[in-house]
Amino acid sequence: MIPVQGVEDQTIAVLGLGRSGRATVAALAEGGARVIAWDDGQDTREAAIAQGIEIADLTRDAAWDGVRALIVSPGIPHLYPRPHPVIAQAYARGVPVDNDVGLFFRSYASADWEGFDRAPRVVAVTGSNGKSTTTALIHHILSEAGRPVQMGGNIGTGVLSLDPAIDGEVVVLELSSYQTDLARALTPDVAVFTNLSPDHLDRHGGYGGYFAAKRRLFAEGGPDRAVIGVDEPEGQYIANQLGMGPSDDRVIRISSGQKLERYGWSVFARKGFLSEWRKGRQAGSIDLRGIGGLPGAHNHQNACAAYAACRALGLAPRQIEAAFHSFRGLPHRSQLVAEIGGVRYVNDSKATNVDAAAKALQAFDRIRWIAGGLGKEGGIAGLVPHLGRVSKAYLFGHSARDFAMELNGLPHEVVETLAQATERAHAEAEPGETVLLAPAAASFDQYPNFEKRGEDFMRVVEGLA
Structure with missing residues (x-):
């Protein structure tokens, strides 16, 4: 568990008591907060009471006395098509609204890190399609290379249920638009954007709002390195906004189908071959055609994204290639x-x-x-x-x-x-x-x-x- 920092002796409200909501209650309590919670489902509330969670009806004015923040589960609308009534109450009262991802990013670093030889890192992956496979593939590569690594977020373990960091560890997070849209803190070391296609449009007020939710990870997150899929205009836009010119290797452009040889750092797949280019020269190549866990051009894009993220973390091409061959893919994805x-x-x-x-x-x-x-x-x-x-x-x-x-x-x-x-x-x-x-x-x-x-x-x- 990641204890939430900066909440000692504060009253914090939690809306939604599914998996992430219950984990948030526990992490806030571990950080010294007094936690009150609400869920629209009566059965869910009764189960929470049985677990010792304090229930307060946040639809009523009296429940808000002394509340310093409202933490919202990702499935609950906070803006479109309309804010949940409890969130509307928070807005009207000026109570800050956040989610578990925001709490994670402000709480993951701790005083223990001063004794580490190598600071832990966070890789965050977002996009419309392929983000789960990309996240799992990065986790697999790092694990095969012997690096301490955890995986969580929208896949696997909830962010606040992860273990506290150890020396040199990498946390790989899959983040949905629901999670990036509301988080008040977003500070990954490496951020990955796979692609964009229409999805969840009612929740974001249209395609522009959906893209804006994804873009927050980069525009407000300020990653040290950004891995950007540039097969759609939105990815090209993000890469252009982050880079100081085509030679800026803080941005690693990736593609499935395009040659990207003119940039400071790029990774692309064409005709089943992955190529890495740095400063106008080829730096690595992998034949993807015989890798059973990554079939099709869309998985070749996922491979490019994972390769680029792992290279940004210092892994060698041969380590990444060996891990590709042992990757078995994710259930329900090809x-x-x-x-x-x-x-x-x-x-x-x-x-x-x-x-x-x-x-x-x-x-x-x-x-x-x-x-x-x-x-x-x-x-x-x-x-x-x-x-x-x-x-x-x-x-x-x-x-x-x-x-x-x-x-x-x-x-x-x-x-x-x-x-x-x-x-x-x-x-x-x-x-x-x-x-x-x-x-x-x-x-x-x-x-x-x-x-x-x-x-x-x-x-x-x-x-x-």
Whole structure:
């Protein structure tokens, strides 16, 4: 646990008592604060009371007496589409609003660091797609290289549930837009921006607000080194804003598809080969084509981001390459589940938006595509240019019929459930084909999250095997 600093003998309120909220209560209490908390769910409040957490109804004026700050869980809207009533109360009273990420960055460094030979470092990864894989890959590389390392944030352990730092340790954090948008402190040593595509737009008041939430990690975080994906204009903008010119190697530009040889430091992948360039000369190269845990151009971009971050931390190219080969990927992200009768079954349940699904569709040949769920704004019309390798689509869930109308003549079948879609694809698949779950939609019509959806797909495939 990371005890929160600067809160001794203060009354701090916490809104939301899920995993991160409960961890925040514990870390604040460890730092000497008196903590009061509120959650809209009665069952959640009762469970918190059983754990000894003091509940105060923050919708009532009396609960705010003496409150010095409000700490908000990431799933609770603080601005768009409208602030939660408790947060609106804090704004009206002038009570500072923060989240657990802000508390982490102001509390991670401690007096113990004065005795360390090598100061701990924090790597923070954000973006629309690939940030979980990039975060896990950085963690894997550092671990394989023998560096002390922890992983947390939006993946793995909550930020305040991490262990206090030890000498030379690296903490690798995945940060969502929900987390970067509200944190009052953002001070990573290395910050990574993978890419940007439309997602969570209602929560950020549109695409510009979504980008602004991501950009805060760089504009307000002031990292020593910034690894920036420049395949979209937004990444090009961030790199331009941070750099003092093309030779400024504090910015490491990365790309999947572009040559980036004119900059002070860049890492890019083309035709399956990763190249590192520094000051006009090639400094490293890795053949990514045979690395099973990183299939497709989108994973090659993730590899470039992780490579660049680890080089910024002082690792050698050969150390990074060796770790690439032992990386097995993350569940629900281009995960090979089984091969049955010459047909591969791939679980990419994490492809919850059009951009992620497009990348999955480009990673495999001869695809029988399973898609559906709770569609997002804009539907799947943007996937039409990427359907050339798809022989047939199997659509399920709430938006299946809407999706069917956008397929531009592609053969398709509409069913009710993921299990039915998987069974139909299995019945028609031929050797050499890939049955790919890349839903291009949220899971919330039939599943509580994308993980449960992916697990259901795997269960059905295992039954077929």
